[in-house]
Amino acid sequence: MKEVLRACKKCKLLTVERNCPIHGEEKTTEEWSGFVLISEPTESVIAQKASIRMPGMYAIKVRM
Numbered sequence: 001m002k003e004v005l006r007a008c009k010k011c012k013l014l015t016v017e018r019n020c021p022i023h024g025e026e027k028t029t030e031e032w033s034g035f036v037l038i039s040e041p042t043e044s045v046i047a048q049k050a051s052i053r054m055p056g057m058y059a060i061k062v063r064m
């Protein structure tokens, strides 16, 4: 079975779960494109712009 990556609509974190592991209630969506890998959120300009605090893969665009 192929695992489809989904993105949280709130924080854009990519996950295979249907709900965001950070936001719990927040649904994830398959409607996203592009991604960045953030390994050190405190040192990344992209992470600071997007207020990302957890390392991980994040979608660049998420359809709301």
Ligand SMILES: [Zn+2]
Pocket (backbone or CB within 6 Å): 008, 009, 010, 011, 012, 013, 020, 021, 022, 023, 026
């Ligand atoms: Zn989230």
